Amino acid sequence: MSLIKSISGIRGTIGGAVGEGLNPLDIVKFTAAYAAFIRKNTPLDSNRIVVGRDARISGEMVMHTVVGTLMGMGWDVVYIGLASTPTTEIAVTGEGACGGIILTASHNPKQWNALKLLNEKGEFLNAAEGQEVLRIAEAEEFTFADVDHLGQLINIDDYNQRHIAQVLALALVNREAIEAANFTVAIDCVNSVGGIVIPQLLRALGVKNIIELNCDPTGHFAHNPEPIPANLTEIADVMRQGKADVGFVVDPDVDRLAIICEDGEMFVEEYTLVAVADYVLRHTPGSTVSNLSSSRALRDVTRKYGCEYNAAAVGEVNVVEKMKATNAIIGGEGNGGVIYPESHYGRDALVGIALFLSHLAIEKKTVSELKATYPPYSITKQKIELTPDIDVDALLVAVKEKYAGEEINDIDGVKIDFADSWVHLRKSNTEPIIRVYAEAHSEEAAEQTAAGVMDVIKSIVGK
Numbered sequence: 001m002s003l004i005k006s007i008s009g010i011r012g013t014i015g016g017a018v019g020e021g022l023n024p025l026d027i028v029k030f031t032a033a034y035a036a037f038i039r040k041n042t043p044l045d046s047n048r049i050v051v052g053r054d055a056r057i058s059g060e061m062v063m064h065t066v067v068g069t070l071m072g073m074g075w076d077v078v079y080i081g082l083a084s085t086p087t088t089e090i091a092v093t094g095e096g097a098c099g100g101i102i103l104t105a106s107h108n109p110k111q112w113n114a115l116k117l118l119n120e121k122g123e124f125l126n127a128a129e130g131q132e133v134l135r136i137a138e139a140e141e142f143t144f145a146d147v148d149h150l151g152q153l154i155n156i157d158d159y160n161q162r163h164i165a166q167v168l169a170l171a172l173v174n175r176e177a178i179e180a181a182n183f184t185v186a187i188d189c190v191n192s193v194g195g196i197v198i199p200q201l202l203r204a205l206g207v208k209n210i211i212e213l214n215c216d217p218t219g220h221f222a223h224n225p226e227p228i229p230a231n232l233t234e235i236a237d238v239m240r241q242g243k244a245d246v247g248f249v250v251d252p253d254v255d256r257l258a259i260i261c262e263d264g265e266m267f268v269e270e271y272t273l274v275a276v277a278d279y280v281l282r283h284t285p286g287s288t289v290s291n292l293s294s295s296r297a298l299r300d301v302t303r304k305y306g307c308e309y310n311a312a313a314v315g316e317v318n319v320v321e322k323m324k325a326t327n328a329i330i331g332g333e334g335n336g337g338v339i340y341p342e343s344h345y346g347r348d349a350l351v352g353i354a355l356f357l358s359h360l361a362i363e364k365k366t367v368s369e370l371k372a373t374y375p376p377y378s379i380t381k382q383k384i385e386l387t388p389d390i391d392v393d394a395l396l397v398a399v400k401e402k403y404a405g406e407e408i409n410d411i412d413g414v415k416i417d418f419a420d421s422w423v424h425l426r427k428s429n430t431e432p433i434i435r436v437y438a439e440a441h442s443e444e445a446a447e448q449t450a451a452g453v454m455d456v457i458k459s460i461v462g463k
Helices: 024-041 059-072 085-094 127-139 159-168 175-181 194-204 233-240 270-283 297-304 316-326 349-363 367-371 392-402 443-462
Strands: 003-006 009-013 048-053 076-082 099-103 112-118 153-155 184-188 209-213 246-250 257-260 288-291 309-312 330-333 337-339 378-385 407-409 414-417 422-427 433-440
Touching: 003 127, 009 024, 024 059, 024 099, 024 112, 024 127, 048 059, 048 085, 059 076, 059 099, 059 112, 076 085, 085 099, 085 112, 085 159, 085 349, 159 194, 159 349, 175 349, 184 194, 184 233, 194 209, 194 246, 194 349, 209 233, 233 246, 233 257, 246 349, 257 270, 257 349, 270 288, 270 297, 270 330, 270 337, 270 349, 270 367, 288 297, 288 316, 297 309, 309 316, 316 330, 316 337, 337 349, 349 367, 378 443, 392 414, 392 422, 392 433, 392 443, 422 443, 433 443
Parallel strands: 048 076, 048 099, 076 153, 184 209, 184 246, 288 309, 288 330
Antiparallel strands: 003 009, 009 112, 099 112, 246 257, 330 337, 378 433, 407 414, 414 422, 422 433
């Protein structure tokens, strides 16, 4: 059993003893702490908190526990049912709520669930806010309401439709071009909420031919739910049979988007944001943001339009903060997370699909032909295991000094930018390891670049 308490929420495997897994007692404690934090810090007069959930097997149990706790803390709960993470985010502002809780463990397997915590803007709490919620939970600094001040339950079941309508209203979503292209689209929604909303979105966009894989929202995931190539063999086989023009895969809470080419090859998750940003920049030039571990291709495409690219620390909340600071018109993460402020500040696969299809329809290229227009890069991910007595922070400082002649970014670990490649070193918060991400124009070159830096680390440790 696992229970992980972090600044971004609480997640764990269902069951187990108190403090060892995600069970009702721990859910109550953490939800109550969040409710107390929002009560103390909200700038709004509203008494509402929104709750939405993905289709996980444990979702109904977790939902009842969370909703009951919030009502017990005196909050009126707007429950929007089975809904994606981005749908829940827009519901927070749509309802004028003081916050929201998304019940999802994102790409984790079915035995996991989690509480993701939002502020009144429908955005994730920052590090300081998340840390305060953890402190309140640990100290149990919350008081439940008396019988005359219990909250009410408000059920609203049309936010999927509202979300779709908001996507279609975006100026760069070209429904006419999409419908005229007469695409056949294959989708894999891993038997979660994407199976409800993605087919509805595609039909609203004018797509008549949809091949639906794993669209029954049972929570029994048909494969490992993380949308990476190793888990996407079923839809890749469909694409290789020439049955569709493009394939889309989402994770259980629909904030990440992977794209499959017409020949069954991976578009590659990193390039979801790159392609969408290319389309947005072509029509509305402006700055862009991604995290330090995302592909350099976004920087290259941004500069092609004479615009400015900025890097943020890893984590959606950090990307959003940097986007706001630089007035970025689009940003996100290399895991297929597209953040388009014209819609809202959150990763949103619905927005990603609509903009990508608009781009594809206007370009009149196949998906593989479109991919070929972008700078070719390959990312590798490795790690170095260290002994517990090694000061990882001091080690990273030494590495930074060793590469002082290169372009260095140390806002999140150490990233070393070479002329044709980069290496990003991040320490684990839970293990004595350094995660090593590297990118170059080929996988072999990326591995060689990473190996060179790893050898330097080992020589420093050896001293």
